[in-house]
Structure formats: structure tokens, C-alpha cells
Amino acid sequence: MDGVKGDRGAVATTWASRRVGSPDLHAAFRRELARSRRNAKSVAVVSAWVRSDLEAGHVSAMIGSELRRYDVVGTTRRAVVAIVPDSGSTEAMALCERLRTSFPALAGVGLGVAVAPDDGDEFDELVALSLSTVRMNKVGQAMIPEV
Numbered sequence: 149m150d151g152v153k154g155d156r157g158a159v160a161t162t163w164a165s166r167r168v169g170s171p172d173l174h175a176a177f178r179r180e181l182a183r184s185r186r187n188a189k190s191v192a193v194v195s196a197w198v199r200s201d202l203e204a205g206h207v208s209a210m211i212g213s214e215l216r217r218y219d220v221v222g223t224t225r226r227a228v229v230a231i232v233p234d235s236g237s238t239e240a241m242a243l244c245e246r247l248r249t250s251f252p253a254l255a256g257v258g259l260g261v262a263v264a265p266d267d268g269d270e271f272d273e274l275v276a277l278s279l280s281t282v283r284m285n286k287v288g289q290a291m292i293p294e295v
Contacts, residue, residue, distance in 0.1 A: 173229065176220045177271040180233040181264055190263050192232040192240035193271070195278040197258045204228055210251045214243060229275055237263050258282030 180191045196211065198204040204223040211230050212221045221230040232240060240261040247254055260278035262268070267277050 173220070173222050173231070174271050177231050177274075180231060181269060184233060184264070187234075189234045190236040190266065192230075192235040192237070192243075193262045193264070193274040193278050194230040194232060194240050194243060195260045195262075195275055195282075196228045196254075197260075197279060197282055198223075198226060198228055203257075207254070207257055210254060211247060214247055214250060224275070227275065227279055229278075235263075237261055237266070 177191070177193075183189075184191045194211070196207050198207055201223075204227075207228045208221055208223055211228055215221060215230060215232065219230060219232050221228060223229070230243075232243065235243070240263065244259045244261065247259065258279075260281040262274040262278035262281070264274055268274055
């Protein structure tokens with residue numbers, strides 16, 4: 149699949165090369181944020197730092213395999229970003245833990261979480277915040293954030 153599908157009922161988990169400024173990822177986020185406001189729910193943004201395009205492809209596939217069919221995942225310059233509707237920080241952190249358990253290869257990949265509307269309501273702001281929550285250990289490997 150290439151890109152982000154339009155209607156939430158038809159949205160499938162996707163991964164494609166995207167920049168944070170991508171209209172498709174922004175549109176998917178705005179659509180889910182509007183729906184979440186109507187239903188008094190949250191939208192989580194889970195981000196992972198990556199070192200290369202090749203790593204981004206692998207990480208995208210791993211994250212995508214753990215998402216629901218209506219979640220969306222894409223890549224930016226140096227991160228993989230998942231938009232996870234109907235999820236707060238607890239659900240997003242559970243996803244991060246599930247990813248770590250399912251994929252030992254993610255041990256050196258930092259995962260960060262931000263949630264709309266609690267942490268903001270702009271996509272770029274949430275991506276930046278989620279990436280800023282990633283802590284580095286002494287040898288420069290990213291670690292899962294502490295909540």
C-alpha cells in the first residue's frame with residue numbers, strides 16, 4: 149500500500165516514505181483529531197528515531213504489524229510516526245512495550261509518545277514532543293521513555 153487512505157472505515161495500516169510536512173499524514177491526523185473531539189477520545193502519536201532509510205523501512209514494518217487496521221504509520225526524515233486513534237498515553241505506552249517484546253531488534257530504537265489533546269493538537273508539535281521524550285543511554289542508544 150502506498151499512502152494514507154481517506155475514510156476511517158477504509159483506512160488500513162500503511163507505511164510509506166513521508167516527511168513531517170506531508171499533507172497525507174497531516175490530513176490523517178486532522179481527520180482523527182476531529183473524530184476524537186466529537187467522541188471525547190484521544191489520539192496518540194508514537195514516534196521512533198531511526199538512523200537510516202533502511203532502518204526506517206524495517207521499523208515501519210515492525211510497528212505496522214502491531215497496529216490496528218485503522219491506525220496509520222509513515223516515515224519522516226529521521227523518524228517513523230504512528231497515528232493511533234482512540235488511544236491515550238496508557239495505550240500508547242502499552243503499544244511501545246508490545247513492540248519491544250515482539251521485536252528485540254527494536255532494543256536500540258527510541259520510542260516516544262505524545263497524546264492529543266493533552267499534549268497539544270498540532271501534528272508537528274506532537275511529533276516533536278514524542279521524539280523529545282526519547283532518552284539516550286550512555287552509549288547513545290535510544291531508550292523507551294519513562295512515564
